[in-house]
Amino acid sequence: MNTFMEKLENVLMPVADKLNNNRYLSALRNGFMVALPLIIFGSIFVVIANLPFLDELIGEEAFATYQDALGPASAATLSIMGLFVILGIGYKMVEQREGESIYGAVVALGAFLILTPQVVDEVGGVIPTSALGAEGMFLGIFTAFIAAELYQHFVNRKLTIKMPAGVPSAVARSFSALIPITLTLAIFLLVRIIFSYTPFETVQNFIYTIVQEPLTALGSGLPATIVAVLLIQVFWFFGLHGQIIINSVLDPIWFALNDQNYQAFQAGEELPNIVTKPFIDTFIVGIGGSGMTLAVLIAIFIVAKSRQMRELGKLGIGSGVFNVNEPVIFGLPIIMNPLVIIPWLLAPVVVAIVTYFCMSIGFVPRTTGVVVPWTTPALLSGYLATGNNIMGGVMQLINMAIVFVIWLPFLKIMDNQYYENERTAK
Amino acid sequence: MKRILLACSAGMSTSLLVSKMEEEAKERGIDTKIWAVAQDKATEEMKEADVLLLGPQMRFMKKKLEGPAQEQGIPLDVIDPVSYGRINGKAVLDKALELIGD
Numbered sequence: 001m002n003t004f005m006e007k008l009e010n011v012l013m014p015v016a017d018k019l020n021n022n023r024y025l026s027a028l029r030n031g032f033m034v035a036l037p038l039i040i041f042g043s044i045f046v047v048i049a050n051l052p053f054l055d056e057l058i059g060e061e062a063f064a065t066y067q068d069a070l071g072p073a074s075a076a077t078l079s080i081m082g083l084f085v086i087l088g089i090g091y092k093m094v095e096q097r098e099g100e101s102i103y104g105a106v107v108a109l110g111a112f113l114i115l116t117p118q119v120v121d122e123v124g125g126v127i128p129t130s131a132l133g134a135e136g137m138f139l140g141i142f143t144a145f146i147a148a149e150l151y152q153h154f155v156n157r158k159l160t161i162k163m164p165a166g167v168p169s170a171v172a173r174s175f176s177a178l179i180p181i182t183l184t185l186a187i188f189l190l191v192r193i194i195f196s197y198t199p200f201e202t203v204q205n206f207i208y209t210i211v212q213e214p215l216t217a218l219g220s221g222l223p224a225t226i227v228a229v230l231l232i233q234v235f236w237f238f239g240l241h242g243q244i245i246i247n248s249v250l251d252p253i254w255f256a257l258n259d260q261n262y263q264a265f266q267a268g269e270e271l272p273n274i275v276t277k278p279f280i281d282t283f284i285v286g287i288g289g290s291g292m293t294l295a296v297l298i299a300i301f302i303v304a305k306s307r308q309m310r311e312l313g314k315l316g317i318g319s320g321v322f323n324v325n326e327p328v329i330f331g332l333p334i335i336m337n338p339l340v341i342i343p344w345l346l347a348p349v350v351v352a353i354v355t356y357f358c359m360s361i362g363f364v365p366r367t368t369g370v371v372v373p374w375t376t377p378a379l380l381s382g383y384l385a386t387g388n389n390i391m392g393g394v395m396q397l398i399n400m401a402i403v404f405v406i407w408l409p410f411l412k413i414m415d416n417q418y419y420e421n422e423r424t425a426k
Numbered sequence: 427m428k429r430i431l432l433a434c435s436a437g438m439s440t441s442l443l444v445s446k447m448e449e450e451a452k453e454r455g456i457d458t459k460i461w462a463v464a465q466d467k468a469t470e471e472m473k474e475a476d477v478l479l480l481g482p483q484m485r486f487m488k489k490k491l492e493g494p495a496q497e498q499g500i501p502l503d504v505i506d507p508v509s510y511g512r513i514n515g516k517a518v519l520d521k522a523l524e525l526i527g528d
Contacts, residue, residue, distance in 0.1 A: 016486040030466050239507055241483040244435045244465075315513060319442055326439035330482065330511025375438070 005336060009238050016240045024145055025248040027092040031144070032251055034088025035081050036371075042078030043370040045070050046262075050368075052388050078262060078369065080132035081255070086112050086140040093148030099155055103177045104148040110181070111147035111188040112140050115203040131204060134259030138212040139204050141252055147184055154180035212256065219253035220275045222356050229284060229348045236290050237344060239335035243290065254280060262369020265387065271366040274359045278367040278385040283355045284348055287378040287396055287403070289325030291344055292351065294378060295403035296328060299411050306418035309411075322375045332414075339414050343407040350406065351399045364395040430460045430522045432505075433468040433491075434481030443505075446515025447522075456523075469494045476500055477525045479518065482507040501525040 019025055049070040055063040077084075090108025095101035116131050116139075118124065130136075159179045163172040191203060200206040218224050228250055232242030247254075258276035265271060288294025297320050300313040309332075316327040334340050358364040368387035376384065378400070379393040386392030430447070432440035440462035451458040463471045465487055472478050472491075477500055480487055485504040495502040503525060509517040 013486060017489060020486055021490045026466070033466070236483070239482050240486060241435050241481075244484070312511075319439070324438045324442070326434075326481065326483065327442070327511055327513055330507045331513075333507070333511055335507060 005238075012235060012238050012240060016235065016245050019245045019248060022248075023093070023096055027089050027096065027145070027148075028141060028252070029244075029248045030092040031085045031088030031090075031141075032255070034091065035084035038077040038084050039081050039371045040373055042074035042076075042081075043372065045073035046078065046265075046368070046370050047384055047388060049074070050388055074262075074266075075129070078259075078371070079266075080129050081259065082134070082136045082140045083109070083112075083132045085137070085255075086144045089141060089144035090148045093145065094152055097152045097156075099152050100173065100177065103181065104151060107151045107181050107184050108144035108147045110185050112136070112143045114185060114188045115139060115143060115192050117202050117204060130263065134256045134263065135208060135212075136204060137252060137256045137259070138215070139207040142207065142211075143188070147188065150184040150187060151177075151180045154183050159183065216253050216256050216260075219250065220257050220273050222275075222353065225275050225280075225352055225356070226349055229280075229352050230345060232285075233291060233345050233348055236329060237335060237341060239330065243285065251277070258367065258369050258371065261367060265368040271368065274356055274366055276367045276369070278370065278372055279355070279359075281374050282367070282372055282376075282381045282385040282392075283395060283399060284352055286323050286372070286374055286376065286381050287400055288320045288328075289323045290329070291325070291334065291348060292399065292403045293325045293328040293334075294320050294323075295400040296332075296407050296411065298400070299404050299407055300415075303408070303412060304415045306415050307422055308418045309415050321377050323377075324375070340407075340410055343403075343410045347403045347406045351402050354402060355395060355399060358395060358398075364391045365389050427457045427459060428523065428526055429474060429476045430458060430519075430526075431468070431471055431475035431478045432460070432462040432481070433465055433471075433478065433487070434462070434484050435465055437462045437464040437467075439483075439510075440479075440481050442513050443510070443515060443518055446513050447519045448515075450515040450519045458519075472498050472500060477522050478502045479522060479525075480504045482510050501527075 049067050054066070058066070086108050087105045091101045091105040093108075094104025113127070116127055116136065118127055120126050120128050155176075161175045161178060163175055195201065195203045195206060198206070200209065228246055232246045235242035235245050254275070254277040257273040258278060261271045261273050261276055284292070288297065293316070297313055297317050300309050304310050304313065312327065312331045315331060316325065319325070319327065329335060332340070334344055355364070359366050365386045367385045370385055370387070372381045372384045378396045382392035382396040383390060384392070432443060434440040444460050444462050447460050448458070451460070465484055468478065468487070468491055472495060478491065478495055480491070480502070482504055488502065488504055491502055503521070505518055505521070509521075
């Protein structure tokens with residue numbers, strides 16, 4: 001068993017290292033981090049704008065006015081989150097190369113806008129907000145990568161204007177970016193022109209059709225979700241941060257799916273996707289952290305006899321409520337523990353399938369596009385993610401029960417072992 | 427003053443350790459500054475630190491951070507998983523002080 005585990009770890013460590021330390025993926029992850037406060041701001045106001053029973057309380061007309069007044073909060077942030085992600089990626093890409101990161105941000109944004117259609121129904125001078133949200137997400141990500149790389153490449157090639165000594169440094173800096181940005185944006189303009197002669201007409205349309213649609217279609221399905229969830233669990237089993245590693249690849253897909261739901265929710269249409277960012281964060285991870293260990297802690301409080309487990313319960317519960325569960329993962333321990341590998345891998349997969357099923361038959365509403373911070377305690381997070389619906393909390397309760405039942409026999413075996421050890425030690 | 431920096435994915439789970447380590451340092455009467463940051467802030471924050479310790483779940487960051495740590499001339503290590511799981515402030519403080527030396 002041990003040599004097998006060592007071998008597996010020798011495979012996983014380089015993967016973790018590559019995925020986490022890859023320049024593009026790390027800029028992508030940090031780019032989303034930059035956008036996150038705005039996404040959450042928008043989410044808060046979606047929640048407030050859709051408070052339950054308010055329409056009955058103040059009347060439909062007043063409720064419509066109320067919603068209109070709050071609308072811009074999410075329309076200016078959550079709806080067009082792609083824009084903020086692009087700025088973040090461009091900034092972080094150039095920052096990594098120790099260039100002037102603010103120019104990375106603006107050149108990424110500029111390049112993206114050049115590629116974005118600026119006509120809606122033959123009305124010129126407008127940019128469809130949908131292009132800045134879900135639909136433009138992948139184009140934005142690729143554009144930000146390429147634009148920032150090109151910019152920094154031109155800077156490194158010293159294609160800048162040298163100012164004579166005596167020119168204030170701020171002035172000199174503004175000129176130093178001139179040629180690299182001009183060259184970079186010119187390339188993107190050329191790309192736009194070339195694409196206008198293809199059947200796709202716009203680059204946006206091309207990326208959407210060739211890359212984004214197939215990837216999100218794949219990511220929205222149950223099989224891919226199960227694979228992702230399993231991979232996260234496997235990484236954690238070896239004590240490696242599964243989300244950090246896997247999410248850097250899947251976040252763009254999960255956020256794009258989430259944004260489609262948000263657009264539909266705002267338009268009052270049927271929500272298209274079951275799997276979204278909050279589906280993963282709220283119903284599979286957000287019940288005490290990876291592996292939904294809040295249910296494990298509850299099981300410990302109910303059945304554990306050994307001092308070691310009871311101590312762990314006390315140690316883990318405070319942070320566990322807020323979905324931080326390293327004490328459980330390293331303390332139970334879960335890592336490299338052959339006894340827990342079955343419940344550790346099985347429970348999240350069963351939960352994913354059950355949640356998927358419950359949402360597909362409409363027993364529980366789908367997520368509305370609200371992004372709930374991952375530290376939000378369970379029950380509340382489920383309620384918020386499903387559009388202020390109590391059934392979201394009920395789903396989390398069901399999931400906790402599933403985890404509880406799957407874990408219980410294994411916990412008992414472990415607890416007995418600890419208990420025996422403690423007795424013989426005395 | 428001993429300046430001890432901890433880093434993990436979001437600086438959340440290491441911050442559990444921070445309070446335990448501070449308690450321990452206070453008991454021993456050692457003047458310390460102990461704080462936890464998210465991984466992407468580690469390179470920047472280590473300029474203010476005498477030692478950098480990583481959460482074991484982020485041990486794959488060690489390779490990437492080794493260069494900057496060497497430049498700063500500060501030691502860098504991964505916290506042992508058992509001490510991490512038990513939020514053992516004493517053991518981790520010992521480790522940090524040992525790495526700082528003197």
